[in-house]
Amino acid sequence: MIRYLLQILIVAVMLISLFSCEDEGYLSSPDAQLKFSSDTVMFDTIFTTIGSTTQHLRIYNPYEENILISRIRVAGGDFSNFRLNVNGTPANEVYEVEVPARDSIFIFVEVTIDPNGQNLPMVVQDSIEFTTNANRQSIKLVAYGQDFKLVKNENIGTTTWTAEKPYLVYGNAYVDSVSTLTIEPGTKIYFHKEAGLYIKGTIEAEGTFQNPILFTSDRLEEAYKNIPDQWNGIILYSGSHNNVFNFATIKNAYIGLQVGTIEHEGFATLELNNSRIENMTYAGLFAMKSKISGYNNVIANCGFYAAALLVGGEYEFYHTTIANYWGGYSSRARQTASLILSNNLIIKDSDGSEVTHTGNLEKALFGNCIIYGNNRMEIELGKNDEKAFNYYFDHCIIQVPDTFNTSNKEHYRNVWKGSTYDPLFMDPYEKYNYALDTLSAAKDKGSLEYAKFFPNDILNRDRLADNGPDLGAFERVEKKDEK
Numbered sequence: 001m002i003r004y005l006l007q008i009l010i011v012a013v014m015l016i017s018l019f020s021c022e023d024e025g026y027l028s029s030p031d032a033q034l035k036f037s038s039d040t041v042m043f044d045t046i047f048t049t050i051g052s053t054t055q056h057l058r059i060y061n062p063y064e065e066n067i068l069i070s071r072i073r074v075a076g077g078d079f080s081n082f083r084l085n086v087n088g089t090p091a092n093e094v095y096e097v098e099v100p101a102r103d104s105i106f107i108f109v110e111v112t113i114d115p116n117g118q119n120l121p122m123v124v125q126d127s128i129e130f131t132t133n134a135n136r137q138s139i140k141l142v143a144y145g146q147d148f149k150l151v152k153n154e155n156i157g158t159t160t161w162t163a164e165k166p167y168l169v170y171g172n173a174y175v176d177s178v179s180t181l182t183i184e185p186g187t188k189i190y191f192h193k194e195a196g197l198y199i200k201g202t203i204e205a206e207g208t209f210q211n212p213i214l215f216t217s218d219r220l221e222e223a224y225k226n227i228p229d230q231w232n233g234i235i236l237y238s239g240s241h242n243n244v245f246n247f248a249t250i251k252n253a254y255i256g257l258q259v260g261t262i263e264h265e266g267f268a269t270l271e272l273n274n275s276r277i278e279n280m281t282y283a284g285l286f287a288m289k290s291k292i293s294g295y296n297n298v299i300a301n302c303g304f305y306a307a308a309l310l311v312g313g314e315y316e317f318y319h320t321t322i323a324n325y326w327g328g329y330s331s332r333a334r335q336t337a338s339l340i341l342s343n344n345l346i347i348k349d350s351d352g353s354e355v356t357h358t359g360n361l362e363k364a365l366f367g368n369c370i371i372y373g374n375n376r377m378e379i380e381l382g383k384n385d386e387k388a389f390n391y392y393f394d395h396c397i398i399q400v401p402d403t404f405n406t407s408n409k410e411h412y413r414n415v416w417k418g419s420t421y422d423p424l425f426m427d428p429y430e431k432y433n434y435a436l437d438t439l440s441a442a443k444d445k446g447s448l449e450y451a452k453f454f455p456n457d458i459l460n461r462d463r464l465a466d467n468g469p470d471l472g473a474f475e476r477v478e479k480k481d482e483k
Helices: 003-021 448-451
Strands: 040-047 056-061 067-074 082-088 095-100 104-111 122-132 135-146 149-156 159-161 168-176 180-183 188-191 198-199 204-205 213-217 233-236 243-246 248-250 255-259 269-272 276-280 285-295 298-302 307-319 321-324 339-342 344-350 355-357 361-367 370-373 379-382 391-398 412-417 425-427 433-436
Touching: 040 056, 040 104, 067 082, 082 095, 082 122, 095 104, 095 361, 104 135, 188 198, 198 204, 233 307, 243 248, 248 255, 255 276, 285 298, 298 307, 307 321, 307 344, 339 361
Parallel strands: 040 135, 149 168, 159 180, 168 188, 168 198, 180 204, 188 213, 198 233, 204 243, 213 248, 233 255, 243 269, 248 276, 255 285, 269 285, 276 298, 285 307, 298 321, 307 339, 307 361, 321 370, 339 379, 361 391, 370 391, 391 412
Antiparallel strands: 056 104, 067 095, 067 122, 082 104, 122 135, 276 285, 344 355, 425 433
16 A cells, blocks of 8 residues: 555656646746837838738847747737737737747737828827736837728729829729829829729829829838839820829839820820939830920839830920939849830730831930930930931930940030049939939030020029039039138
8 A cells, every 4th residue: 555655656746847847948037028129010101991011020038948928919909900920820819929048939010090081190009918927018019090092993084183182093093085184283192013094085293393293102111112013103095195294203113104005096195394203113204106295304213214215206305314223333233225215116926926016206305314324325226217217315414335426416416425424413322312413514514595494403493593504304503601
């Protein structure tokens, strides 16, 4: 009997020892403190009712022993706007989460904000609570939201978009051939992935210097500020006339603004003034057999062409900066020119055959312009001898090799070329600032004849107030020494 009691006692001691060992596997100090990658998970402005991008928080165990977090929860529970995924488990409250010694785990956070019917940014806040050995810690959750007007796969009749609330385009928005879309100053239009605006009628986007119009993607986080290919772009179909973009910004699409369609009869017309078209995967301005006039424009930072003017047409650009530094300091990321002029276009069919489209290039005039970038050759000329091919660069800096022939006065007058005449933009690589440095070769080089027609630059500064108008969209205004 005593022997059996001894055996039972030994087993009990072993079980107690086993559980004691398991308990000792976790740090038990009530002073244990988790470390976090941030004290706040912040979401930049997002659209109401639309789920955000995913942010993450990293939780560190700084100790030599494993830590058992007894509970992780969103303080607002199931009614919170925020949603958690803790180490692969989607839930707003989880229990007994182990963090190995000197290791870490991730929590992923998303948020959706309910509309409040106001055109004001709103703040939604909550927190993530951590309980470890009866010790509580918390991380703030903050999201800024914006109410909007949704345009989802709509055929738009004659209407006006106002600056009262921003517009969010999901899918595609069409303006039919007998309708006009008017966009008031200060209006902001955001596009979801693969969304676009397609104009068969007319668009009149008339912004002002104080209240420009914005066309961009719906990813408003700082990390997406200058990322291309976030939406499809704007297309003006052949047959679409009297289109106007003034004081407008178009950015972060695949093709920013396509003017003309090869499969439709006729041509498109456009006035493009005081506008910026930037950060496109393929092209900023892509025109075919169209008529465009413009001044004070910046067309920049595109994966292939900043501006492509194809299959003929009629084009006039004054005080326009075409600048392409795609790929940064390396020219290997882009083998195409910033500007291509051509009176033909070759398209391959699905069966591999080629179809050539041609048209007369009646006019391509560039006055007081800059065409520059990080390639040696930033102008490409594609000529079909059977069609007219008329182009003229007058008072321009162009980025071409010194050996490029500009002696033909029918095409070139007062043209400066090569690295000697670098316009010295302020910061074309990181801040995409194409204003002129004080030592820029573009200073005071412009024709006064053109400048008198466009006396103010894209920033509304006087071109006629100093020794001469500068080339491009920006007038360099030197600060006078205070006496």
